Amino acid sequence: MSIITLNGISKVYRTKEIETTALENVNLSVDKGEFISIMGPSGCGKSTLLNIVGLLDKPTIGSVNILGEDCSRFTDNALSHFRNANLGFVFQSFHLIPSLNVAANVEMPLLYRNGVSASERKERVEKVLERLEMSHRIKHLPSQLSGGQCQRVAIARAIVGQPEIILADEPTGNLDSKMGSEVMELLHRLNREDGVTIIMVTHNEAQARETDRIVRFFDGRIIS
Amino acid sequence: MKTKLVQILYDMRHQPVIGWVTIIGTAMAIFLIMVVTMIQEVAVTPFAPESCRDRLLVGVYMHVAGENGHDGSSGLNQKTARRIYAGLEGIEHTSFMQFRSEPADVKGPTNDAFTVQTRRADAEFWNIFDHELIEGRYYTPEEADATSKVAVISESTARRLFGSQNRVGNTFMINHTPYTVVGVVADNSSLALTGSGEVFIPTGINDESLNYDNEWSGDVAAAMLVKDGVDFETIRDQVKARYAAFDTELSVKGERTVYHEQPYDQRTIASGLHGSNNSPDPESDRKIRMAIYLILLLVPAINLSTMLHSRMRHRISEIGVRRAFGCTRTRLIADIITENFIVTLIGGVIGLLLGVVFASTYGGLYDTMDNFGSGNTPSLSVLLNINTILMSLLFCFILNIISAAIPAWQASRLNPINAINARK
């Protein structure tokens, strides 16, 4: 069963002088529980695609259907709520909030969800950090963590709201290979245990081969 | 709430200059607002000896214009003051007295002469202004009518003249004339414009010393305690009629009175009367005050807005991440404004403390400026009443809204992806 369907997606960036076609007529469908990797040379539109699936950006042409909803017509408010409920983001450079400790960083998505009490938030944060073996760092600031630990916290933040879909843009791009493979293991575990759907952009062939499917891009088009 | 405090502390540590400028800027703004409000409040809030301020009317100055080109204002002489203000309907007590206190040299039995503020008033004065009697008695209506050489003096004047004993019944000199002390009252502040004084001397209809050399002018004013619930306008209507009656007399000389809304309430007196030929204009007073408040508000608001904008610039990527995880635009704006409000409140509290320090020295300061050596400052509760505090809180709030609105709105319009990827 398809959880994400992209239909005829094109994305054109217009600046004063130039027009860049980042995506051209992309059709893609992802099944529930699938773990897919997106590969391709730099500038071929991988991040653009992920942003569109993540409802952070709108396609110039085409429709985005997630969990049976046509998201193209959502208001900004509806998009925010939809992202909060269904999507989790993992970034290459973690993007933890530097002023907040690990617990507060992980708690953040729950703040934007109605009807989650403070005690419930605390409980969920503790549970997810325990699961990712980060409980001993709960009061640390991001600056006091290693890159691998930061990415673990970022993943904890992405899953604390129990979204259906995780979007990860080069999650191991800033990590050495040992920490990288730890993060990959973690993502596979979440995919396996929770059945969460994962779309990951990567430049690492070995990592990509371990996922269910590889989607290859070139110049804004899917080539395989 | 807790995470907002954490954020503020973090910002303070990482951008200390911006943080401190923000807080000190707010503190100064609130402090200035408090001073302005305090000066305003102290002029109208009742406190001893002017506990009657809400019911006090003062008839002072008459404007007379003549065909001969004469045109001017003056206080009244004993007779005319009574013609205009005695026995008005709706008045509980009327005192004929000097509107402004007057400096004079006094000398005790054993010391050098020194200068004090004296005020001549009839005995009704004691029924209007609540001077706490410490020793002896007030002077009587008979003594006032006879312009007896007796005086009621303030505690510290008494101490300077005689020390702490044998004060009532003792004699001292006012400008080389001997007076006998009949009573000692508590020290009072010259902030009580109409009721204060250090030495009070009886005056009555027969006291020529307060009359000038024409038919009507002199240094006498009428202080009136209005009966509870009586509309000041009904008093003014009567006074207007008395003016008209007086006109028939003046017209013989080709002169007429020009009525300027006498008698004045405390608010008008506070706005500063200079015996001018114009009607008091509380409306323009209010406008000036509003303009001052506006400037006091806008200047720091622009400053704070810039500060907040710069604090936000360091947090653009955070804003993008928050938006990605579902923070709506309105929520983002609300959060920024709340956070900023906490900062403003911190600054506000510091400003408030500065204000308290100021208030506890202000009365003294004012007295010094006013050559009123022994004035007792009005209590802190007068200077720092609920109005002043509410006003500062309101200003904190408005300041916050004005300064945070634009940066918060800008933050909410950021494109999440551009924000996430923004360089710090």
Ligand SMILES: Nc1ncnc2c1ncn2[C@@H]1O[C@H](COP(=O)(O)OP(=O)(O)OP(=O)(O)O)[C@@H](O)[C@H]1O
């Ligand atoms: N905001 C933008 N404005 C203009 N052009 C953009 C913008 N974002 C991306 N592009 C262009 O769109 C194309 C695709 O960019 P995208 O970031 O999706 O590439 P990518 O495949 O993620 O590359 P990389 O592997 O380097 O991350 C590039 O040519 C890029 O320059």
Ligand SMILES: [Mg+2]
């Ligand atoms: Mg990219």
